[in-house]
Amino acid sequence: MLALALSLALGASGLALQDTATLRQRLDPGTYAALLPVMEAARRDALPLRALEAKALEGAAKRRPGVEIVAAVTQLAADLKAARELLGGSAAGPRPADGDVVAAAEALRRGVPPQEIAELRRATPPATQLDVPLVVLGALVERGIPAAEARRVLEHLLAAGVPAGRLVDIPARVDIALRVGAPPVPALHSALQGLGIPVPPGKLRPGPPRKPGRPPPGPPEPAMAR
Amino acid sequence: MKNPMPPEREPLSRYLDGELDYAALPDDLKSEADRFERIVRALRDDPYGTPRNVRDAVMTRVRAATVSPWRRAWQWARTPKTLRLSPLTGALALAAALAILVVARSGNVAGSPELPEPAGAQRATTRFVLVAPQAGTVAITGDFVNWDPQGVPLRSRGDGVWTVDVPLEPGVHHYVFIVDGTKWQPDPNAAMQVDDGFGQRNSVIVVPGATRS
Numbered sequence: 001m002l003a004l005a006l007s008l009a010l011g012a013s014g015l016a017l018q019d020t021a022t023l024r025q026r027l028d029p030g031t032y033a034a035l036l037p038v039m040e041a042a043r044r045d046a047l048p049l050r051a052l053e054a055k056a057l058e059g060a061a062k063r064r065p066g067v068e069i070v071a072a073v074t075q076l077a078a079d080l081k082a083a084r085e086l087l088g089g090s091a092a093g094p095r096p097a098d099g100d101v102v103a104a105a106e107a108l109r110r111g112v113p114p115q116e117i118a119e120l121r122r123a124t125p126p127a128t129q130l131d132v133p134l135v136v137l138g139a140l141v142e143r144g145i146p147a148a149e150a151r152r153v154l155e156h157l158l159a160a161g162v163p164a165g166r167l168v169d170i171p172a173r174v175d176i177a178l179r180v181g182a183p184p185v186p187a188l189h190s191a192l193q194g195l196g197i198p199v200p201p202g203k204l205r206p207g208p209p210r211k212p213g214r215p216p217p218g219p220p221e222p223a224m225a226r
Numbered sequence: 227m228k229n230p231m232p233p234e235r236e237p238l239s240r241y242l243d244g245e246l247d248y249a250a251l252p253d254d255l256k257s258e259a260d261r262f263e264r265i266v267r268a269l270r271d272d273p274y275g276t277p278r279n280v281r282d283a284v285m286t287r288v289r290a291a292t293v294s295p296w297r298r299a300w301q302w303a304r305t306p307k308t309l310r311l312s313p314l315t316g317a318l319a320l321a322a323a324l325a326i327l328v329v330a331r332s333g334n335v336a337g338s339p340e341l342p343e344p345a346g347a348q349r350a351t352t353r354f355v356l357v358a359p360q361a362g363t364v365a366i367t368g369d370f371v372n373w374d375p376q377g378v379p380l381r382s383r384g385d386g387v388w389t390v391d392v393p394l395e396p397g398v399h400h401y402v403f404i405v406d407g408t409k410w411q412p413d414p415n416a417a418m419q420v421d422d423g424f425g426q427r428n429s430v431i432v433v434p435g436a437t438r439s
Contacts (some may be wrong), residue, residue: 172417
């Protein structure tokens with residue numbers, strides 16, 4: 001009887017206990033106390049709590065000051081809320097998958113305009129998982145490819161049934177083309193051809209020249225899932 | 227204090243200590259040695275002098291009455307018991323049970339980092355590689371190990387190349403390498419990196435194959 005009562009009680013509040021136990025252990029008490037209202041608001045808004053918890057733990061692992069950790073988590077919560085609205089979810093209605101929300105928030109931070117995220121969601125069937133496409137979209141925009149063009153290409157590839165495992169390879173292939181001097185959009189075209197992915201119909205707009213700044217990341221081979 | 231042994235009986239003492247063979251004993255001490263041996267044998271065989279037939283009969287009855295531990299446990303479990311607890315003891319027991327459950331549910335929150343569970347149907351073993359010839363140690367940490375500050379150690383191949391295989395769930399994961407315990411750096415081989423919100427960059431790896439929850 002006692003065990004049953006305990007399991008029922010923990011079942012109801014288990015998420016809260018699970019979420020906060022690790023935070024309490026890894027954060028100093030002041031930071032932990034400052035984070036609790038942020039986490040509680042996120043819980044009310046049905047945001048992906050695991051992502052917020054991970055950001056706090058990341059800050060603690062990197063020995064960032066508590067004020068920075070709270071700021072980073074608060075910013076992420078705002079990004080997640082905006083991302084979820086773009087993907088068509090609300091706390092009351094059917095929610096988009098947590099992975100999609102996290103990926104959309106990341107795409108926003110990488111400079112993808114909100115309307116392109118919303119358009120990608122609108123243009124794909126509701127059951128289509130968007131976490132990988134959104135991460136790739138952010139990576140392409142970061143490489144100077146116009147967001148509308150990158151989104152159009154990804155929409156086409158999803159409609160054609162190109163698996164997520166192949167989409168992941170596109171940014172590294174774009175990097176190869178960029179390194180030999182190709183402008184961003186032709187670099188995307190070249191990447192698709194190199195991967196044997198059919199290039200979507202329609203004229204590819206070349207887009208603006210790539211801004212100087214951080215060079216495309218290193219060698220072409222990404223860490224591979226095998 | 228040790229009793230002094232007369233010199234002529236010293237060989238007997240050495241025989242009893244196992245330092246001298248029986249054959250080396252003087253003849254006048256051999257009979258004494260024989261007497262000692264008989265006493266020792268008698269004590270070893272049956273210290274209580276119980277007749278063998280009686281002892282065998284008793285042991286046969288005892289063996290026949292032996293109940294297996296499982297049977298005893300089952301009988302104990304089936305027998306109704308009255309548990310008497312004071313309110314204080316009951317509250318303490320409840321608190322202890324709660325604490326155990328909370329710790330069990332909170333997973334690995336302390337101690338050495340653990341890799342995610344071995345690759346199953348939903349996990350993909352992912353190999354991470356870093357070329358760092360000058361490094362003494364290399365580890366990897368990320369959201370898949372709750373950003374453990376120690377990270378998961380990479381193994382050196384001996385030629386400056388460090389590797390580790392990590393089973394990852396499908397989805398998007400952020401990670402960095404920790405070189406020599408202090409230098410946090412993104413993966414130079416990763417095709418994607420993102421701002422970490424703390425002024426540095428994380429590497430991103432995507433494991434395809436997630437199913438919608």
